[in-house]
Amino acid sequence: xxxPASMTTLNxxxxxxxxxxxxxxxxxxxxxQGVAMLKRKAMGAATLTVNLKHYKNDSGKECxxxxxxxxxxDLGVPEExxxxxxxxxxxxxxIGTVVTKAKRVKVDxxxxxxLKEGWSADTLENGCIMVHVTPEGKDSWSAEQTWGIGxxxxxxxxxxxxxxxxxxxxxxxxxxxxxLGEN
Numbered sequence: 001x002x003x004p005a006s007m008t009t010l011n012x013x014x015x016x017x018x019x020x021x022x023x024x025x026x027x028x029x030x031x032x033q034g035v036a037m038l039k040r041k042a043m044g045a046a047t048l049t050v051n052l053k054h055y056k057n058d059s060g061k062e063c064x065x066x067x068x069x070x071x072x073x074d075l076g077v078p079e080e081x082x083x084x085x086x087x088x089x090x091x092x093x094x095i096g097t098v099v100t101k102a103k104r105v106k107v108d109x110x111x112x113x114x115l116k117e118g119w120s121a122d123t124l125e126n127g128c129i130m131v132h133v134t135p136e137g138k139d140s141w142s143a144e145q146t147w148g149i150g151x152x153x154x155x156x157x158x159x160x161x162x163x164x165x166x167x168x169x170x171x172x173x174x175x176x177x178x179x180l181g182e183n
Contacts, residue, residue, distance in 0.1 A: 002155040003179045008122045016177035018048040024173040032166035033095045046070045051183045097136040105130045112163045114172045115146040123148035141166045
């Protein structure tokens with residue numbers, strides 16, 4: 001389901017579910033991140049739901065709070081992203097401890113051409129959310145991501161584009177989400 005016409009990257013709050021038909025399968029990235037086969041298969045079969053809250057914290061900094069759930073899998077506590085490009089360390093149940101940073105950036109400032117593609121006019125105007133993730137203390141993989149409102153098959157959708165670099169492989173994936181309503 002498309003996002004409301006009023007939704008932009010200035011307020012991405014809502015409840016979303018991954019659209020498996022419009023998204024790349026996650027298994028290959030998960031394998032390169034070291035996720036066990038049984039968990040990869042379970043995640044591929046299950047549906048990911050994301051509750052996203054977009055707000056400003058007490059310091060006036062733009063933030064995203066994500067609560068991700070997959071039927072039968074506990075993905076841990078909600079993830080808080082402050083859009084200030086300062087590294088944060090987070091323990092995840094799925095891929096271990098990661099270092100992540102996030103910021104709002106104009107699409108034309110993004111270096112990777114794949115991460116610049118497919119955005120709506122308002123995302124081009126307001127900027128996308130750039131997220132960088134690496135495992136703590138290792139150089140085994142990295143994921144550069146852009147989040148925003150994209151144009152997918154003629155509909156406005158919440159989209160996350162990922163440029164993943166693994167030990168011997170580079171992948172470009174897109175995850176497209178159905179809008180389920182307000183959270």
